[in-house]
Amino acid sequence: MLVKSEQAITNADRTFFQLRKDIVEGIIPAGSKLSEMELSTKYEVSRAVIREAINRLATCHLVERKANVGARIVALSPEGLVQLYQVREALEGMAARLAARHMSDKEIADMQALLDSHFDKVKDGQSYYQEAGDVDFHYRIVTGSKNDHLISVLVDGLYHLVRMYRVQLGMAGPRVSTAFDEHRHIVNAIANRDEELAEMLMRRHILYSKNNIEKKLNHD
Amino acid sequence: MLVKSEQAITNADRTFFQLRKDIVEGIIPAGSKLSEMELSTKYEVSRAVIREAINRLATCHLVERKANVGARIVALSPEGLVQLYQVREALEGMAARLAARHMSDKEIADMQALLDSHFDKVKDGQSYYQEAGDVDFHYRIVTGSKNDHLISVLVDGLYHLVRMYRVQLGMAGPRVSTAFDEHRHIVNAIANRDEELAEMLMRRHILYSKNNIEKKLNHD
DNA sequence: TATTTAACTAATGTCGACAATATAGACCTG
DNA sequence: CAGGTCTATATTGTCGACATTAGTTAAATA
CATH class of the missing domain: 1.20.120.530 (GntR ligand-binding domain-like)
Structure with missing residues (x-):
């Protein structure tokens, strides 16, 4: 059991890890929309941090972004x-x-x-x-x-x-x-x-x- | 010649495409550091836009980020x-x-x-x-x-x-x-x-x- | 002189406010 | 009533300022 432990440095790191965990485990349902404001209050960080976290989630193909519309979690099919x-x-x-x-x-x-x-x-x-x-x-x-x-x-x-x-x-x-x-x-x-x-x-x-x-x- | 033409919607899109072009073509030399302030004046956008563009470049493996230090273009080897x-x-x-x-x-x-x-x-x-x-x-x-x-x-x-x-x-x-x-x-x-x-x-x-x-x- | 420590500086990280855009609903028109 | 247009509103995009951190230089001590 020697899987690399990626440790969070910045606030965006922590938020990213937490969000990823919640998405993977289905705490935030697959296919649902991610509201920046909503998440920023829920995770108690600014919208900028949430935006960066969402962008990183998009690189993992866990969420999809659309300009001027927002991000939603991928649907499982x-x-x-x-x-x-x-x-x-x-x-x-x-x-x-x-x-x-x-x-x-x-x-x-x-x-x-x-x-x-x-x-x-x-x-x-x-x-x-x-x-x-x-x-x-x-x-x-x-x-x-x-x-x-x-x-x-x-x-x-x-x-x-x-x-x-x-x-x-x-x-x-x-x-x-x-x-x-x-x-x-x-x-x-x-x-x-x-x-x-x-x-x-x-x-x-x-x-x-x-x-x-x-x-x-x-x-x- | 029907390669998809990815069109820029937001300012971050435009900046990302421009930066990517400049990096790929070597206008910004490989291995060099990317200063957010410097780029924000050069490309005439705010630092937030530059940050988002740099994050996207990191997704393509064109730059590498280090927390609290900055981003630098990958070295060719x-x-x-x-x-x-x-x-x-x-x-x-x-x-x-x-x-x-x-x-x-x-x-x-x-x-x-x-x-x-x-x-x-x-x-x-x-x-x-x-x-x-x-x-x-x-x-x-x-x-x-x-x-x-x-x-x-x-x-x-x-x-x-x-x-x-x-x-x-x-x-x-x-x-x-x-x-x-x-x-x-x-x-x-x-x-x-x-x-x-x-x-x-x-x-x-x-x-x-x-x-x-x-x-x-x-x-x- | 070498080494450690402490301030200083310059960069990144974070925040709240404003601007621009998309969606929904009401309203008008055929 | 169907269809389209226009306004209202909520969300995302963008910005400048402040907070925090890393790296550097200078000072102090052994």
């Missing part, structure tokens, strides 16, 4: 989810390839140890750690790519939207053990410095994950 | 270029795959006609149209993917950085006819609805392009 996972497949596939190229032996060993500890918890039925473990795994691969653009787009951007879908559509579901095996195979490929295989396995892993979620959506 | 093209390879590869899946027959026919017209110009040695043609081609593939995330990240983000490298490192160079043939093959794969091939050809096309630029860089 099956098509949106599909498009999101298509981009994940492309970017994280490349991340796995680059991780196989650039991760140090120590980083790989640490990741293997991490999977071992996850295995113990999953074995004991602690599904609580499932999502945290999954997040941690993907995070390490992405940072292991050593590609700043990849890291930024995924960690600062898409992952929050992914979490928003997971939380609000209730994707805590199973696929635990199978996903865990897939993680193992990906790490093995990286340990063998097999870029081609690492990318392919990661892409399939994300594709399966998408299919799994889609199946659930259609059953509701 | 060989490593940065490599990382940029790695992301392009992943995203545009996926875009080509999705274009083969989602583009209408008419869109494909239009793109083929576009290549024909480019061919005439290239044949006549009008290398002036080379870059415009290249931009147009890639733009159509990306929008043809019908994936909003892909379109946004590439068109609003990475492409400007790509242009910045091209302009400032003087990448007007040849590789015209070979690149043109590669474009042809990609369009053919899309016309045949061969997703796998379309993605592979696009990835190789971008990989070749990167290698070509790297070779040039090392020869200077």
Whole structure:
């Protein structure tokens, strides 16, 4: 559990983090409008701070702005989810390839140890750690790519939207053990410095994950 | 030549576009610091407008902000270029795959006609149209993917950085006819609805392009 | 002289007020 | 009554001033 802790320096930082949290967790409903005045009273900061926070949310694709009209939180849709996972497949596939190229032996060993500890918890039925473990795994691969653009787009951007879908559509579901095996195979490929295989396995892993979620959506 | 013409609504829009242009074209040198006061007098707008413009530039990865310190334009480096093209390879590869899946027959026919017209110009040695043609081609593939995330990240983000490298490192160079043939093959794969091939050809096309630029860089 | 500390300066962060714009509703007109 | 125009109002866009922070220079002490 070594996910970077982005710490707030300015007031705008704090407001941005708080707003993002409230949006991802659905405290502010998806699709709703964001009123600058309303938020500035609610979060007890000036409109300038709220505006900056909203602008940052727009860069994460969590809200959409229209000039002279305002911002509203994105609506969650099956098509949106599909498009999101298509981009994940492309970017994280490349991340796995680059991780196989650039991760140090120590980083790989640490990741293997991490999977071992996850295995113990999953074995004991602690599904609580499932999502945290999954997040941690993907995070390490992405940072292991050593590609700043990849890291930024995924960690600062898409992952929050992914979490928003997971939380609000209730994707805590199973696929635990199978996903865990897939993680193992990906790490093995990286340990063998097999870029081609690492990318392919990661892409399939994300594709399966998408299919799994889609199946659930259609059953509701 | 049907690249979307993003039109400025607000003052911040205009300032953002102008600043982006000046940065990409090197009028404001890469790596230099952006002073809010200085820019607000130079562009004759208030600091609030400049701040918003700078924030948007940060979204495109054209500038980097540090709290309580300020923003500076990114520095161009060989490593940065490599990382940029790695992301392009992943995203545009996926875009080509999705274009083969989602583009209408008419869109494909239009793109083929576009290549024909480019061919005439290239044949006549009008290398002036080379870059415009290249931009147009890639733009159509990306929008043809019908994936909003892909379109946004590439068109609003990475492409400007790509242009910045091209302009400032003087990448007007040849590789015209070979690149043109590669474009042809990609369009053919899309016309045949061969997703796998379309993605592979696009990835190789971008990989070749990167290698070509790297070779040039090392020869200077 | 080297080092630490303390003021000073210049930049960014934040705020409240004013200007410009879009939306809704009333009113007019065919 | 349908359609369009015009006004009213609420929201966003913009501005200048003030607060706070980082970096620098100068002073003081060991």
